[in-house]
Amino acid sequence: MSEEYEGVGDPRLQAEGELALARMAWEGGDLSHAADHVAGALAYDPVLPEAHELLAKLAAHPDGGPGLFTLGDEVFLGTAVARAHVLAYAGEHAQALQLLISVQSHQVEGRWAHVPWVLDPDLPGRLPAQELGELFGRLVPALPDPVPQERREALEPYVELVRNSVLAHPDDPTLGWIGSMLIRRAGHAEEAAELAERAYAAQPSHMAAIAAGSAYRNLERWDEAEQAMRRALSHDPDNLHLRTDLGELLHTAGRSDEGLGWVEAVLEEDPDHESAFPTACGMRFERDGDLAHLVRLADHLREHPDNGHADRVLAQHCAAQPWLSGQSGPTESVIDVLFQVLEKEGEPGGGGSLRVSAPESPSAFMAFHRAVPGFVVEVTGVPEPDPRLTVPELYAKGPVKEVTRRVWTYAGVVAAPAVPPPDERVLEAVARVAAAPWRHLPAAVERASELAGLPLDDLLGVLVHPPEQPFGQAVAWPYWIRQVQALACLGIAWHAREQPWGESERREVLIDLAYGPEDWVTEAALLALVATAWVDEDARADVAELLAWRYMAAVKAAATRPVTLLDSLRHLVLAAPDLHPDVRALAEGRPYEGE
Structure with missing residues (x-):
């Protein structure tokens, strides 16, 4: 169904505007356009009394009726609602309910059924119990289980319809257990349990027992839920x-x-x-x-x-695992200061200075300057091992002997982008896919597939020239930059996917980023390596080794200086499939017997 009228301006004002146009068309004798605008008004405000008054006139007109609200291949939601009401005026209640339930299934939170004819206690008596049960059975699977509290009010007319239906057809057990499933989802678990038990007593069946068990489960009455489920199994072992x-x-x-x-x-x-x-x-x-x-x-x-x-x-x-359902938060001291500044001053316009004792992630400084561009940040020292150097420059051990690509370059202790800005279209594409967290790593990989085919140089450019953040709040900059970098690296993991992993350019690039100077880009590249291992079994052993050596380098560095990425890298390592048991033990804080 089309929802073209939704989400634009104030719904009540939009509905009244549509209604004004409908009245003009009605007074001019143009029933077709009047019907279109009434449907538009109902899409914005399904219970607007004046819209229903005009709809009743259109239904009663000799040239009106359901024919004014025809349904084609692309069904407008308001037209379906209007047709349902007109059918109800004509006494075609089964068809009317079927249409209304289709709309409700499409948009659960809409108050589509808050109308007198649905709430009429005599309505169920005009319909066979089997037909009512089939109608409820269409709505039940479309509803979340249970429906969130804030969306339940829209379903109250159906709850009342179930109650009235059971009263009108007290001897139909099927109607009872189907109705139980519906009202349970709408938040009436206690009533649902009673209704399902009555249905089971009238006619024992596995579906009635399941309905009872589900209601008891929602009530956390575990013993009764178990008994009901075992009853269900006795019917269908x-x-x-x-x-x-x-x-x-x-x-x-x-x-x-x-x-x-x-x-x-x-x-x-x-x-x-x-x-x-x-x-x-x-x-x-x-x-x-x-x-x-x-x-x-x-x-x-x-x-x-x-x-x-x-x-x-x-x-x-x-959901609760770092990096598996979204990027992990920043931990740099400069970001802590940023949050303190923003909490104290709101959205500062400029001015101020900050001294930090050592270089931190260049991306963290970038986030700081994007959020509060007037601040001056001074780095006063460089600890050992030098966080500006690559891992191969610091340690001879490990599978990576050289880093050839860098996205940051240093002039003393000050980092600057080492690659040019990307094309504007690439910025827009990355911003689009970075707009929300991912539900799990395979979903992140799937989302990043939209970046497949983008120029590799542009994706590298995004890492240090991120797009403007869409939230309009300075405090969002660190999270936005990290999210953009994560999705850009996941996009790099899609580069030239036809190449076998071990010989691929995408592997080389991600290794360069992961083994480069300490930065948020390190984490983003390691995430892309982990995600690759999750979806490509052939890459798992290689990725596990790469993650292990990069993590051990961070552990070694942390023995003599702070490594702000360390805990994040630990979580990334633990997320890698086929990780060596000794490395897992190290990351989990258990005894480690390796070098």
């Missing part, structure tokens, strides 16, 4: 989805080993089960924190891209 759901329930109730046992039993029958495999990966990750479980889930999702459950489980468990 070979249902692998049901057995997985019971395992999830037990896990959520605090019986993790027992819950995982149920899910693993499903996998013994179907090792690639669409629900059990993601669920087991998530449970195992919660049990031991080993990211290898999430990497396996990412592999599964790559092979089964339509598995929405796998995507949700992966996103859920990546």
Whole structure:
């Protein structure tokens, strides 16, 4: 459905404007244009009384009725709503509800059903129970489970319709359990449990038991939820989805080993089960924190891209992990000072000075100057090992012997871009893909695919000449620059993807960036290496070695001076598949027996 009228100005004012045009067309006898503008008014304000008054006139006109609101291949949302109401005026309530539910499924938060005919307690008596159940069954899968609190008010007419339907058809158990599923999603779990139990008592079935179990789960009444799920299984003991759901329930109730046992039993029958495999990966990750479980889930999702459950489980468990669902925050002292300045002075127009004892990430200084351009920052010393040098210049060990590409150049302690600014179109493309965090690393790689084919030199230029940030707040600059750098490096990981990883230019460039002077770009390049390993099994061993040596170089440097990137690098290393156990032990703070 088209939503072309949404999100422009004040909805009520827009609705009144459309209504004024509709009245002019009505008074001029132009029913078609009057209908178009009434539909526009309803799209902006579905309950505007004056729009409904005019709609009733159009419905009653000899040349009016549903024919004024025809639905083509591209359906305008307001037209569908208007047609539903006109059908209801004509007594075609089943068709009217079907249309209204289609609109509600498309935009759950809209108050499309807040009209008298839907709330009429006599309405369900005019329709067969089976038809009502089918209508509810169309809406249920379109709703989040549960619907967020702020969006539930829009669904209250359907909750009332369920209540009235059950009263009108008290002997129909199917209507009861389907209605239970709907009102539970709308936040009425207690009532949903009672409704499902009545349905089960009238006619025991696995669906009624599932409805009851789901309601008890929402209420965190774990024993009753388990009993209901076991009842469901007694009706359908070979249902692998049901057995997985019971395992999830037990896990959520605090019986993790027992819950995982149920899910693993499903996998013994179907090792690639669409629900059990993601669920087991998530449970195992919660049990031991080993990211290898999430990497396996990412592999599964790559092979089964339509598995929405796998995507949700992966996103859920990546959400709290640094770098797995968005860039990690900055830790430099100069950024701490920036936040203090902004908190004290708001959006300062200029002036002020700052002295720091050592060079920090050049990108951090860039963020500082973008946020408060009038400040003067002076670096008073250089510790050892020198953070301005590349890793090969500092340490002979490791797989990287030379860094040939640099995006920063130093004149004394002052860093400046070593590459020219990118083309404006590249800046716009990177800004577009950097506008939001990613739900998990494979999603970040997928998003960065929009940058595939952009000139490599331009992507390098973005790292030190970032686009303007879209938030309009000085405090956002550090986060924006880090996000832009992360997506630009992920874009570099798409460069010439036809080349085998081990011989590829993208590998060479990311290594140069990762092993260069300490900077936020280091983190962004390492993220791109980690993300590559997540989606390319052939790159995993190589990436694990590259991450390990870069992290150990940072650990060695941290023995004699602060390394602001160290904790971030630790998280990136721990996110790398196939990491050597000794390096993992070092990153986790456990005894390490390597060199």
